[in-house]
Amino acid sequence: MFDFLKEPFIAIQEFYLLTGRALRNVVARPHYGDDILAQMDLIGVGSLPIVILTGLFAGAVMALQMSRALQQYGQVDQTGTLVSISLVRELGPVLTALMMAGRNSSGIASELGSMKVTEQIDAMRALGTDPIQKLVTPRMVATAVMLPLLTILSDFIGMFGGWFVSRFFLDLPSRQYWSSVWRVLEWNDITQGLLKPFVFAFIISLVGCYYGLRTSGGTQGVGRATTQSMVAASVIILVVDFFLGKIFVSQGGS
């Protein structure tokens, strides 16, 4: 009767098993330091252009749109406040994570998927390495280190974008913009803004690996895994973001 539930439940169970093994391997030997560094370069440094561009325009657009709302209350000089809060708490982490999901979840899924369908994953096991240890854990660790850093960068670039708009389109003095950006931030905002990308990093890397490793059905399957991983990662990020936001808001703090 509930047969239709079987598949999603098995999927969730498998995902948890993968997560558990990947986490356990962080401390278990052997460690593949080289792979972690290579993945940091690929996932972190490789994502710089896209993160900088989205951050810049997100900040600029926020300043542009918020000034319109603030105008009604004669508070255009508060633009920096809104840009700062929304970037650090929300837009920085979420936009960066969504971009990374688009770029890296799908990238990981297609790479691991191709390896799966060409039996390279089996070969890896046959030659004495645990694919989770060798492939999943390095990607997870690399993303967990790089995403918070990229988010910080994206936040700052976004503020810069906001400054550009405030200074040249809204005619706000630079000093006023930057002081309102700086003064409004509280520890609560910073913690939230850094905890989110840390959590999202696990979603991005593990969803990508999960879909990659369960790929079947040749090259067509690789395409399917790539799409599915990106969609799933994006949706999960937005859902988790809501709940994390809810926890932080209800704990007080502005």
Add this chain to the structure above:
Amino acid sequence: MAADTQTPVLRFDHVSVAFDDTPALIDVSFQAYKGESRVITGATGSGKTVLLKTALGLQRPDSGTVYVFGKDISRMRERELFEIRSKMGMLFQESALFDSLNVEENVSYPLLNQLSIHCPPDEVLPRVEQALKFVDLEGILEKFPSELSGGMRRRAAIARAVVTQPPLLLYDSPTAGLDPITANTIVALIVKERDLNKTTTLIVTYRYQDGNLVANFRYNPDNGGLVPAANHGGLAPRTLFMVLREGRLVFEGPQTELEASQDPYISKFVKQRG
């Protein structure tokens, strides 16, 4: 027979494997002894690849037991399996070389990653070169698998499988998708590995010529080619043929019995003898 007193190198005891509800192997039992060659044949989807993967512990049997070197591997944990797998070499169907690594890194991979093989760092490169020389592929250490032809990829993959000199070798369709000349050189390499290192060999193939070469020819160290075993003092190592049909082992025996078989399914694989 003397061989029967030894522990079989590989033993399947009523092994069944299924994917979801589709059976892939049904109640397969056989024993392969040291130095034996096994030629496994059958139609596509008859479970040949699954049989090799089960022997390697990549696929767990749903029922029955698999013994490798006398040890029950069907309930072993992955980490314990690594120990056993270091004594087995496997050539995968499409070579399965790692795309992201060059030939040198691919061939050295088992030396560096198999925990039970303690290869000193300064011996890695010589052993890699030796393995590549064995398969007549020299001077391509820096090349990536995508830059190689199908036959070269297959040879590099054989080098990777034999570099640790495992006593048991499994070849999954070593000649699939190759032209007849390249295919024969690949089989010659398999026979060479078998005769020089006295390995137990399992070959999955649907080409009867491959089985025929394995059964009746041996490596001639003088000219590096194959010679009919009968003309050159004694026989080739004991070779048995196995035929799989929809997951069941429908035939097991020497070549003469295989050729004498009246079963239409079995004789289909013999007919193409060239």
